[in-house]
Amino acid sequence: MANTKEDKANSSNRKRRAKPKKSLQRYYDSEHGIRNHWWPGLFSYELKEDDVKGITIAGERIGLRRANGKVYGFRDQCVHRGVRLSQQPTCLTKKTVSCWYHGFTYNLKDGKLCDIVASSNDPLIGRTGIRTFPVKEYCGIIFVFVGDEDFKTPPLTDDLPFKLPKNEPLRAPCIQDKDALALGIHRECIGDWRLAAESGGDPGHIMIHRNSALVLALDIALSLGEPVSGVDSMLIRDEKWPKGVTKYFDNIEPVMHRDDLNIHTYGKTPPYGLRVSLCLPAILFVENWPQPGMTQYEWYVPVKKGYHQYWQVLVKNCPDEMAKEDFTMRYKNAWEDLALKDGFNDDDIMAREAQEDFYNNRNGWDEEQLFSMDQFVVEYRKMVHKHARGVQPPPDKL
Numbered sequence: 001m002a003n004t005k006e007d008k009a010n011s012s013n014r015k016r017r018a019k020p021k022k023s024l025q026r027y028y029d030s031e032h033g034i035r036n037h038w039w040p041g042l043f044s045y046e047l048k049e050d051d052v053k054g055i056t057i058a059g060e061r062i063g064l065r066r067a068n069g070k071v072y073g074f075r076d077q078c079v080h081r082g083v084r085l086s087q088q089p090t091c092l093t094k095k096t097v098s099c100w101y102h103g104f105t106y107n108l109k110d111g112k113l114c115d116i117v118a119s120s121n122d123p124l125i126g127r128t129g130i131r132t133f134p135v136k137e138y139c140g141i142i143f144v145f146v147g148d149e150d151f152k153t154p155p156l157t158d159d160l161p162f163k164l165p166k167n168e169p170l171r172a173p174c175i176q177d178k179d180a181l182a183l184g185i186h187r188e189c190i191g192d193w194r195l196a197a198e199s200g201g202d203p204g205h206i207m208i209h210r211n212s213a214l215v216l217a218l219d220i221a222l223s224l225g226e227p228v229s230g231v232d233s234m235l236i237r238d239e240k241w242p243k244g245v246t247k248y249f250d251n252i253e254p255v256m257h258r259d260d261l262n263i264h265t266y267g268k269t270p271p272y273g274l275r276v277s278l279c280l281p282a283i284l285f286v287e288n289w290p291q292p293g294m295t296q297y298e299w300y301v302p303v304k305k306g307y308h309q310y311w312q313v314l315v316k317n318c319p320d321e322m323a324k325e326d327f328t329m330r331y332k333n334a335w336e337d338l339a340l341k342d343g344f345n346d347d348d349i350m351a352r353e354a355q356e357d358f359y360n361n362r363n364g365w366d367e368e369q370l371f372s373m374d375q376f377v378v379e380y381r382k383m384v385h386k387h388a389r390g391v392q393p394p395p396d397k398l
């Protein structure tokens, strides 16, 4: 019972905050991920001919195999005793994947149990199997559609950021461009996939980057925070797929220094054409970053409660072999460390990890107190709540 003034204030604060939570319930329920969406699984170069590799997306154990160049996706769990097939890949023909333990053999196309090594007339053959997952290889990335088997699979491009028209002001490359080259990394990180997505698009967090090597090396005038004056400073695209929200530059001047607090940014060169979007399912799309003429994509793929696979990809248009070679060399020798690792994005990883305990163990979703710059991520929350094609159940319900 609320006794003191402070108790009353706290209790009424809680009541006030409980309302928006209800209105975004599907978002708050999606700690295991959202369902019926395309997610990146591996880079193409990570799956060579006859390789079998296991990945986990939103709690689903998925095996990927390349046979005759084509990639197949299947539940990475033998129906016999439940081991992961990818633990000791065993491929006896180009059309099948076998379990290394007792030889159950599954057809790659439909997942049916089509043979058992030492029991080829076994009555179980043809009567059971593992489910398969739609797979698409696009711009050097293997994407997997994770959802219900009977869900009508939407085109992959519905789950990629908007392909902007060529004449769009400030347009930067995107992976739907014919000559796009996408180079990057992915790694498992601590942190709920939603917090990761929110922190990627968060206009208020950029003060953590004021000393980042990338910002200093390129002398980028990155502010201490991008003001958000309500929905007018955003473009909300939720009429048709792909869906997402784009942050516009506001009329309000970004804060570059606070002399009274003795804090300032160091860079002097305004970031030409920098534009940030957060798209479904959980993709950050940063145009003209880390330099004009390049785009950074980030996917925050749910893995299991409290963990996500952090995908960081830089895209540049490379119309010929010489341009490809040039971008590849610069990526390997400069951009990977400077933009994607300890020169910049490792700061984001640190910040996400620091939030996780509050949200995962201490009721953070109820207790957080958002401010004006959080409006951008609130719009993303609304979008996921409204348009996610499903909420992923916990692994024991899969």
Ligand code: FES
Pocket (backbone or CB within 6 Å): 078, 079, 080, 081, 082, 083, 099, 100, 101, 102, 103, 104
């Ligand atoms: S566990 Fe796979 S065949 Fe026995």
Ligand SMILES: [Fe+2]
Pocket (backbone or CB within 6 Å): 199, 200, 205, 206, 209, 348
């Ligand atoms: Fe950041």
